[in-house]
Amino acid sequence: MISQLSWKVGGQQGEGIESTGEIFCIALNRLGYYLYGYRHFSSRIKGGHTNNKIRVSTTDVRSISDDLDILVAFDQETIDVNFHELRDGGIVVADAKFNPTIPESATVSLYAVPFTDMATELGTSLMKNMVAVGASSAVLGLDENVYVKVVEEIFGRKGKQVVDKNMEAIKRGSQYMKELLGDKVSLMQLEKADGNQRMFMIGNDAIAFGALAGGARFMAAYPITPASEIMEYLIKKLPKVGGTVIQTEDEIAACTMAIGANYGGVRTLTASAGPGLSLMMEAIGLSGITETPLVIVDTQRGGPSTGLPTKQEQSDLMAMIYGTHGEIPKVVIAPSTVEEAFYDAVEAFNIAEEYQCPVILLTDLQLSLGKQTAQPLDYNKIQIRRGKLDLNAQPEKQGKEYFKRYEVTQDGISPRVIPGTKNGIHHVTGVEHAETGKPSESAANRIAQMDKRMRKLDSLRSKFDTPVFKNAKHEEADVLLVGFNSTRGTIEEAMERLEQSGLKVNHAHIRLIHPFPKQELLPLVQNAKKVVVVENNATGQLANIIKMNLGHGEKISSFLKYDGNPFLPKEIYNECKKGVVLNGNV
Template identity: 75%
Template sequence: MIDQLSWKVGGQQGEGIESTGEIFAIALNRLGYYLYGYRHFSSRIKGGHTNNKIRVSTKPLNSVSDDLDILVAFDQETIDVNVHELKEGGIVIADAKFSPTLPEEGKAELYPVPFSEIAKELGTSLMKNMVAVGASAAVLGLAPELYRNVVQEIFGKKGEAVVEKNMEALQQGAAFFKEQAGEVERYHLIEADGKKRMFMIGNDAIGLGAVAGGARFMPAYPITPASEIMEYLIKKFPEFGGTVIQTEDEIAAAVMAIGANYAGVRALTASAGPGLSLMTEAIGLSGMTETPLVIVDTQRGGPSTGLPTKQEQSDLMAMIYGTHGEIPKIVMAPSTVEEAFYDTIEAFNLADEYQCPVIMVTDLALSLGKQTVEPLDYEKININRGKLDLHPNLPEQDPAEYFKRFAVTDDGVSPRVVPGTKNGIFHVTGVEHDETGKPSEHPVNRKDQMDKRMRKLSAVSDRFDTPVAYTDTHDHADLLVIGVNSTRGTISEAIPRLEADGVKVNHAQIRLLHPFPSDELKPLMDRADKVVVVENNATGQLANIIRLNTGAAHIENILKYDGNPFLPSEIHNKCKEAAHRGNIERVSQ
C-alpha cells in the first residue's frame, strides 16, 4: 500500500473531464485525504484536449507531481499527450470505444474499459465519466459505495432513479476493471485520517474572503481565470444583502467599485491582465481621490489575448508601475489557497486604512488549482475601516467652507465620511485639489498633497502581516530560493531533494510586492552565497524588482513561460546547477 499517488483524466473539452475529476476527488476529500489538483484546458468552450491532474496523499500537499501513476483516457490524444508522465508500471484506463494503444510498449499497463458502452446500456452515454470513476476506485482499492454520498449530493435533485443509475455505472466500472486486472495492490491507498477539510480553488477562497471581510458589491466583467470569483459571489452575496453586476467592460467595473467604496460600501472587482490594462486610469482615480479600491488580478499568459487558460506571472511590473502619475498603491501576493482567504480580508482593511487602491495578485495555478485547506479560523477575522467615521458628529460648517476631506496629516491619511453626512460636504474630482477637494494647481498645495498621499506607504511593510514568508533553516545557505504566488509549494517540495544533494537552501516567498519589503528580505539575501528567483515569465520581473529595491547583484533566474506551472523536479535540477554556476537558466518545454 502507498501513502500518495497521482491520477489524471483527459479527453476533449466539453465531455465531462472536469466533472470526472471533481467526483473522483471530492469522495477522497471526504475520506480525509489531502489533494492538490491542476487543470489543463483549452481557451474554448468545447473541443481541444483538456486534462485534470489530481495528487492524493495522506500528508499535506502544495504542488503538482512530477510524474503520474494512473491515466484515465477518453480519447487516444490523451494517451499520446500524457503517456510520458507515467511511471514505470503505471496504469492507463481507456475507453475501449476508440481502440486505445500505448505508444511506449512495456512502460505502462493498458486496460481498455467500455466506458461509453456501459453508460449507453444504462441509459445515457453521459454516465461514461461515472464508469471511469468506478474503474479508478477499483485501482485504489476503494469500494464504489464510498462515492454514494457524493453521487447523492450531485444528482439527488434529479431523483433517486438517477442516483441509482450513476451508482450502477460506478459499480460496473469497478467490476469490469477488477475482472481484467484483479486487485492492483501496489496502488491501494493507505487509509486516511477521516478528518473534515475544505477542498477549494483560490478563486473560491477569495470570494469567501470577500464575504467574510464585509464586501457586499462586486461589479465585474467575466474573464479567465477570474470568472469563478464573480460566479461564487453571484450565489453568496444575496444571502448577505449584497449583489454582483456584470458590467459592459473592466473600465466600468473599476469605476463602479470606486463609487461603491466612496459611498462607504466595501466593493471589489476582479480580472486578468487584459482587464487590468483597462482599469489603469480608474486606479489612478482611486489614488487621487483617496478612495479605497480592491482589485484581484488573476495572472495568465499574455500579451494581448495570449494564453487565456495557461499559467504565467507576467503582470508584476504592470501592477506596480502601470498607473500614469504617482499614487500610493499596495500590491499583495498570496501563495496558498488559505492565504488567499485571509489576504482578501486584509486587502479590504488596508484599502480602508490607507484610502488607496489595493491589488491582490494571484496566478492561474493558484486561482484555479484546487487544494485541501484546513478549517478556516474565523476568530482571526478583524474588520478595520480606518479613519472612516460612519456616525460622525461634525461641527456646523461655514457656508463658505467645506469639510477637509483631504486634510494634510502626519500619517498621510485624511479623515473620511460618506456622502450625505451632515456638515460633511466636500468636493471631489480627479484633478489636483486642496484640503476641501476644490481644484487647485498652486505649487505649494500640489507638493503638500503629493507628499501627504505618498506618506501612506511608509508604514505598510510594518503593518502587513508576513510581507516575506520564509523558511530560514541555515544560518548561512548555499542558495536562497525566492518565489511568488503558486511557486511556493513547488519550491518547498524541491528543497528536501536539494538538501539530500548536499546543497544548503533557504526559501523566501514574497507576499507584499509593493511597497517592497526590502528590510525583511535583505538579511536573508546577505546570508546566502547565491540568490535564485523562480518565476513564470520571460524577463525575470520579480528578480528585477528585487534588484531595484535591494541593490543586490548576485541574483540568478529560473524562468518558465511555456504556459505550464513549474514541476518540483525542474526547480530541483535548475537550482542544483545554479549552486555550481551563475548563468541564467530558462525552462521551456
C-alpha cells in the same frame, strides 16, 4: 500500500472531464486525504484536449507531481499528449471504444475498459465518466460506496433514479476493472487517511469567500478567465446578506463603479485578468488621487493581449506596480495558498480603507483555478477595520469652509466621510485639489498633497502580518529560493530534495509585493551564496524588482518558465543543482 499517488483524467473538453475529477476528488477529500489539482484546458467552450491532474496523499501536498501513476483516457490524444509523464509501472485506463494503444517499448500497463458502452447500456453515454471513476477506484482499492453521498449531492435534485444509475455506473466500472486486474487488484492501494474533514477549494472561491467575510456587499465585474469564478460565487452568496453583483459592459465601468460604491461607504471589489486590468489603469489612478478605497483582484494568465487565457503565467507584476500614469500609493498583495487567499481578501479591504488607496490582490491561474486541500479557516482571525471612516461621526462646522476631506496630516491619511454626512460636504475630483477638494494648481499645494499621499504607506510593512513567508533553517545558505503566488509548494518540495542532496537551502516567498518588504528579505539575500528567483514569465520581473530594491545583482539569477505550464519540483531541483555545480559554490 503507498502514501501518495498522481492521477490524471483527460479527453475532449465538454465530455465530462472536469466532473470526473471533481467526483473523484470530493470522495477522497472526505476520507481525509490531502489533494492538489491542476486543470489544463483550452480557451474554447467545447472541444480541444483537456486534462485534470490530481495528487493524492496522506500528508499535506501543495504542488503537482513530477510524474504520473494513473492516466484515465477518454481518447487516444490523451495518451499521446500525457504518456511521457507516466512512471515505470504506471497504468493507463482507457475507453475501449477508441481501441487505445501505447508504445511497444512502454513499461506501463494498458487496461481497456468500455466506458462508453457500459454507460450506454445504463441509458446514456454521458455516464462514461462515472464508469471511469469506478475503474479508478478499483486500482486504488477503494470501496465504491465512498461515492454514494457525493453522487446524491450532485444528482439528487434530478431524482433517485438518476442517482441510482450513476452509482450503478461506478460499480460496473469498478467490477470490470477488478476482473481485468485479477490478482493485481488494489495495485496502487493507498494507505488509510486520517479521516479528518478539511476544505477542498480553488483560490477564486477562497477569495470570494474572504471578500464576503471581510464585509464586501457589492461587486462590479466583467467575466474573464481565470477570474470569473469570483463573480459566479458572489452572485449566489451576496444577495443572502443584502448585497449584489452587477455584470458591467466592460472593465472600465466595473472599476469606476467599484470606486463609486466605495465612495458611498460600501465595501466593493472588482476582479479581472491582465487585459481587463489594462483597461482599469486610468480608473486606478482616480482611486489614488481621490483617496477612495478600491480592491481589485488580478488573476494572472498568459499574455500579452488575449495570449494564453487558460494557461499559467506570472507576467503582470510590473504592470500592477507601475502601470498607472503618475504616482499614487498602491498596495499589491500576493497570496500563495488558498488559506492565504481567504485571509488576504479580508485584509485587502481593511488596508484599502485604512490607507484610502487601491489594493491589488494578485494571484495566478494555478492558484485561482487549481483546487487544493485547505485547513479549516479560523474566523476569529477576521477583523473589520475601517480606518478614519466613522459612520456615526459628525464633523464640526468650520465656518463657510467645506469639510477638509484631503487635509494634510502627519500620517498622510485624511479624515473621511460618506456622502450625506452633516457638515461633510466637499469636492471630489480627479484633478489635483486642495484640502477641501477644490481644484488647485498651486505648486505649494501640489507638493503638500503629493507628499501626504506618498507617505501614507510608511507604516504598512510593520502592520502586514507576513510580508515574506520564510523557511530559513540556515544562517548561511548555499541557495536562497525566492518566488511568489502559486510556486510556493513546488519550491518547498524542490528545497527538500536539494537539502537531501547536501545543499543548504533557504526559501523566501514574497507576499507583500508593493511596497517592497526590504527589511524582511535583505538579510536572507545577504546570507546566501546564490539567489534563484523562480517565476512564470520571460523577463524575470520579480528578480528585477528585488535587484532594484536590494541590490546584490551579482548573486541573483532567474529560473523562468513561460510556456503556459506550471513549474514541477524536479525542474527547480535540476536548475539549482546545475547552477551550484557550474558556479563552484559547493
